[in-house]
Amino acid sequence: MRYISVLNILLMITFGNLLSRELTLDYCTKQALAKSPLQKSKLYYQTKTDLETQSITTNYYPQLSLDGQASYQSDVFKFSFPFPGAVSPDIPNEQYHIDLNFQQIIWDGGITASQKGVTEAGNKVKSLEVDVSLFKIKEMINELYFKILFLQSSVKTLEVNRKQLDTNRYIIKSLVDNGVMLKGNLENIDIQILSVQQKIDEANTDKKKLMSMLSEWIEEPIDENAVLIVPKIKSAKYDKIYRPEYKMFSEQQNLLEQNKGLSSTKLLPKFFVFGLAGVGNPNRFNMFENSSSFYWMAGIKLQWLLFDWSGTSKKNESIEISKSIVNAQKENFDKNLKIALIQEKSDIKKYDDMMKTDLQMIKKQEIIMKEYFSKLKNGTVTITDYLLQVNSLLILNINYDLHKLRKISAQVNLLTKTGNI
Numbered sequence: 001m002r003y004i005s006v007l008n009i010l011l012m013i014t015f016g017n018l019l020s021r022e023l024t025l026d027y028c029t030k031q032a033l034a035k036s037p038l039q040k041s042k043l044y045y046q047t048k049t050d051l052e053t054q055s056i057t058t059n060y061y062p063q064l065s066l067d068g069q070a071s072y073q074s075d076v077f078k079f080s081f082p083f084p085g086a087v088s089p090d091i092p093n094e095q096y097h098i099d100l101n102f103q104q105i106i107w108d109g110g111i112t113a114s115q116k117g118v119t120e121a122g123n124k125v126k127s128l129e130v131d132v133s134l135f136k137i138k139e140m141i142n143e144l145y146f147k148i149l150f151l152q153s154s155v156k157t158l159e160v161n162r163k164q165l166d167t168n169r170y171i172i173k174s175l176v177d178n179g180v181m182l183k184g185n186l187e188n189i190d191i192q193i194l195s196v197q198q199k200i201d202e203a204n205t206d207k208k209k210l211m212s213m214l215s216e217w218i219e220e221p222i223d224e225n226a227v228l229i230v231p232k233i234k235s236a237k238y239d240k241i242y243r244p245e246y247k248m249f250s251e252q253q254n255l256l257e258q259n260k261g262l263s264s265t266k267l268l269p270k271f272f273v274f275g276l277a278g279v280g281n282p283n284r285f286n287m288f289e290n291s292s293s294f295y296w297m298a299g300i301k302l303q304w305l306l307f308d309w310s311g312t313s314k315k316n317e318s319i320e321i322s323k324s325i326v327n328a329q330k331e332n333f334d335k336n337l338k339i340a341l342i343q344e345k346s347d348i349k350k351y352d353d354m355m356k357t358d359l360q361m362i363k364k365q366e367i368i369m370k371e372y373f374s375k376l377k378n379g380t381v382t383i384t385d386y387l388l389q390v391n392s393l394l395i396l397n398i399n400y401d402l403h404k405l406r407k408i409s410a411q412v413n414l415l416t417k418t419g420n421i
Contacts, residue, residue, distance in 0.1 A: 033218040052123070053116055057104065063103045068098045077091055077259060096283065099276055099277070099278035103274045106300075109266075109268030110265045112279055124251050131247070132244050138416055145214070146409040150402075151204075153405060155207070157395065162196045173186055195214060230405060231409055236415055249326055259319055263315045266311075270304070274300075275300060276296060278296070280292070341414060347410035348414065355407065
């Protein structure tokens with residue numbers, strides 16, 4: 001028969017008060033993600049996208065500008081007439097103009113729409129980079145949480161070892177007192193006991209440090225008597241991989257496509273409605289009118305870059321190279337993830353096999369312990385001999401729980417790495 005989980009019992013004994021606060025991995029992960037300053041970055045990028053899009057939209061609005069100029073020039077244009085009495089217009093040396101210019105886009109070749117696409121895609125990439133960083137926090141919390149659980153289990157194993165050494169010391173001391181064994185043997189076992197106690201103290205110190213780190217991640221105080229609950233994983237199977245990196249790679253490709261589209265708009269024709277109205281002396285459109293006067297002009301303008309010395313073509317080639325770089329990064333990520341998943345799957349199988357062996361040893365040790373108990377009742381063995389067998393069974397149960405914990409850790413890591421938890 002399988003004893004009640006020794007690990008859980010020992011955890012209860014360690015923390016003493018069963019009413020102490022319980023912490024789960026899911027709670028710690030959610031709190032760490034919610035409290036991360038990176039969450040603010042996502043809101044900032046959304047606001048940044050809205051503001052930049054609104055700014056780009058103003059390209060469609062009428063553009064008004066006011067220009068003014070006052071000057072004095074040494075020479076002015078004069079006519080020389082071949083017939084007598086003809087007088088050249090008196091163009092003043094002092095001149096001024098105040099103009100109000102108006103321009104409205106009719107068709108900009110898709111520049112504004114492309115700029116919006118580039119802005120939205122660029123900020124989406126930045127936001128997804130934040131998601132990638134947040135995903136790494138999940139992995140760090142997993143590692144920290146299970147390290148604490150491992151330390152708790154290690155402390156229990158060391159304490160069992162310490163008790164066994166105490167039992168052995170009792171036996172050796174009895175032999176020394178009876179003159180059967182040298183006193184140096186007692187000194188040696190005392191050194192072993194101190195060494196184990198030192199390891200227990202070290203493990204407790206490390207656990208306290210890790211608990212403080214976990215407290216900082218979730219931004220909540222964690223009492224030293226808090227109980228970390230072992231996660232319950234029914235199955236580590238998954239159908240798909242949901243990693244934010246894949247969304248980021250896809251959006252990076254989209255951003256490059258948007259930049260390619262923006263680059264191509266450089267070669268498309270653009271149409272504008274324009275107008276100009278002003279006051280000046282002389283009249284900007286009639287220099288013979290040499291007094292302050294009003295003038296205006298309106299029309300349609302075409303702007304078309306017919307040749308850019310292959311600048312757009314080279315820009316697009318550069319973008320295609322950048323797309324290849326993103327593909328290479330995705331392939332490298334795929335490879336690293338595949339290797340990591342192989343490791344986790346291998347660990348799951350390894351600890352599953354070890355647990356099966358543990359159960360076999362536990363079953364055999366239970367038989368041995370029952371035999372020793374019978375001998376104890378018959379007086380053929382001492383209580384010390386029987387307790388040694390009890391401790392051996394306890395160690396086997398602890399090892400089983402430790403291997404079970406490591407299997408759960410590998411399962412959680414597998415589900416986390418695939419984005420299914």
